[in-house]
Amino acid sequence: MTESPLATRTLVGHNRVSTQALTSLARAAAAEQFGVRPGEVRASWTDDAGLLALSIISPIAVPDLGDVAGVEDVVAAAGSVWERATAAKAAILHQVSGLSGAQLSRVDIRIAGVRPPLGQKARVA
Template identity: 70%
Template structure:
């Protein structure tokens, strides 16, 4: 059995993470998973019986559609848009909760467009 650490004496007070900080964190987490810029992601919060429910609206990067010829190509690209969006829910929840300490009840994802994955590459000359 382990003992819980007690707070250090003389360090009374509380910490808060602002809504803007949580929103920026959620945008960054979703952008990384969907292969887009954080500025393209919208995040909003609602109360869900005392916990936070996160709603993310984002485009998603997809490979050049001319390059997809088989199911193996789809799998190599990370799966279908549906599969990637479904899998991102848990990953976003874990990242935002883990980094902020906030207790999230759920993450709702809406894909609002697609972006070419090739367009994200930076050209160096």
């Protein structure tokens, strides 16, 4: 079998991922981490000494507070809101940089509300 000439030479040019595509990717990654819809997540970018700094503002899904009786219920819900937001930083950075090839310096997160888990309606008292 003969190798194609394209397989042996280096192709020149540029690959760019648009800001809109990066933003959509960041929103989807954050939504997955926080158990909300991507449309509920806001993402913005700033320059951080040549790298990209990502800022996320999102609600987070939490179980009905009437169902949380003790520490074991918090653990079953994947931890406290603080623990989940802290863990999400690394996961979002890894997902976004891995899928886009962009070099992120950091991920800043602001939790801006709580929601019932997707597919579960809030109880009305």
